[in-house]
Amino acid sequence: MQKMANGKYKRVLLKLSGESFCERGGFGIEGSALSSISERILEARELGPELAVVVGAGNFLRGESFSKVSEIPRNTADYMGMLATIINACALQETLERLGQPTRVLSAIEVSAICEKFIRRRALRHLERGRVAILAGGTGNPFFTTDTCAALRASELDVNLLVKATKVDGVYSDDPEKNPEAKMFEKLSYADVLEKDLRAMDHSAITLCRDNDIEIVVLNIFKKGNIARAIRGERVGTLISSS
Numbered sequence: 001m002q003k004m005a006n007g008k009y010k011r012v013l014l015k016l017s018g019e020s021f022c023e024r025g026g027f028g029i030e031g032s033a034l035s036s037i038s039e040r041i042l043e044a045r046e047l048g049p050e051l052a053v054v055v056g057a058g059n060f061l062r063g064e065s066f067s068k069v070s071e072i073p074r075n076t077a078d079y080m081g082m083l084a085t086i087i088n089a090c091a092l093q094e095t096l097e098r099l100g101q102p103t104r105v106l107s108a109i110e111v112s113a114i115c116e117k118f119i120r121r122r123a124l125r126h127l128e129r130g131r132v133a134i135l136a137g138g139t140g141n142p143f144f145t146t147d148t149c150a151a152l153r154a155s156e157l158d159v160n161l162l163v164k165a166t167k168v169d170g171v172y173s174d175d176p177e178k179n180p181e182a183k184m185f186e187k188l189s190y191a192d193v194l195e196k197d198l199r200a201m202d203h204s205a206i207t208l209c210r211d212n213d214i215e216i217v218v219l220n221i222f223k224k225g226n227i228a229r230a231i232r233g234e235r236v237g238t239l240i241s242s243s
Contacts, residue, residue: 008231008232008233009049009231009233010049010050011049011050011051011052011158011159011160011161012049012051012052012160012163012231013051013054013150013153013154013157013159013162013163014044014052014053014054014163014227015146015162015164015165016055016056016088016092016165017056017165017166017221018055018056018057018060018084018085018088019056019058019059020033020037020059020165020167021033021037021059021088024167027059028059028060029059029087029091034091037092037095037221038092038101039099040224040227040228041096041101041227042096042099044227044231045132047228047231047232049160050127050128050130052123052132052133052134052135052157052159053089053092053132053133053134054135054146054149054150054153055085055088055089055134055136055146056085056088056146057081057087057146059084060081060084060087060088061077061081061084062081063077063080063081063082064077064078066081074142074143075143078142078143078144079109081138082108082109082136082137082138082140083109083111083137085136085137086105086109086111086114086136088136089107089115089134089136090105090114090115092134093105093134096132101132102129102130102131102132103131103134104116104126104132104133104134105134106119106123106126106133106134106135107136108135108137108138108140109138109140111137115136118135118140120157123135123153123156124157127157135149135153139152144204145202147205148204148205150162150164150205151204151205151209151214154208154212154214155208155211155214159214160214160215161214161215161216161217161230162214162217163216163219163227163230164200164201164216164217164218164219165219165221166218166219166220166221169219169220169223170184170185170186170218170219170237170238171184171185171188171198171199171218171237171238173185173198175199184238185238186238187238187240187241188200188239188240189240189241189242189243190206190209190242192240193240194206194207200216200238200240201216201218209240210242215239215240216240217230217236217237218237218238219236220237
């Protein structure tokens with residue numbers, strides 16, 4: 001694994017949940033949350049790694065959940081969620097560029113007026129030129145989560161570390177918001193996550209990372225400095241790796 005001047009990893013993919021674009025329990029995009037995310041991304045870039053970002057859309061709509069409480073079929077609901085990720089991606093791009101960080105949005109769904117189509121070689125070129133590549137539109141297919149998209153893009157782009165930024169401190173034995181006795185794990189193997197059916201990421205995402213030897217760190221994005229600490233190789237959140 002190639003070392004960097006200040007960080008451990010050459011290329012990092014950051015998976016942002018849609019909820020990080022607003023206050024807890026909120027809806028849509030809030031300026032203060034957007035600025036906070038952007039500042040954390042800039043802090044990570046200053047450590048040297050090339051940085052790709054996959055965004056979710058839980059602050060607007062989750063396809064599977066929405067289809068269950070409406071008459072919208074799952075296929076259409078999932079595409080609606082993919083479109084919502086593009087809204088988040090464009091907002092993040094504009095904020096980053098206002099702060100001086102060159103950024104490109106690449107989407108699995110073509111929306112040519114506001115973003116580029118995701119093409120692997122094009123994404124790699126942006127990364128090599130020091131741009132943050134925001135990857136929107138999920139995988140471009142229904143029935144796949146943005147966690148699976150993050151693992152897929154990390155595999156395609158030869159990423160060394162996948163950081164899943166969430167609203168909790170790491171991976172727990174149970175839901176910490178419902179069970180105060182839930183235990184947080186500092187380190188897990190891919191096999192541990194799959195065998196214990198832990199709610200870290202989808203099984204397909206864990207399997208992709210395992211097969212491509214991509215380390216995963218699950219951490220709390222709301223704690224300042226966490227992402228930078230993970231990139232420096234410091235102990236933070238939960239590390240998921242081969243051993």
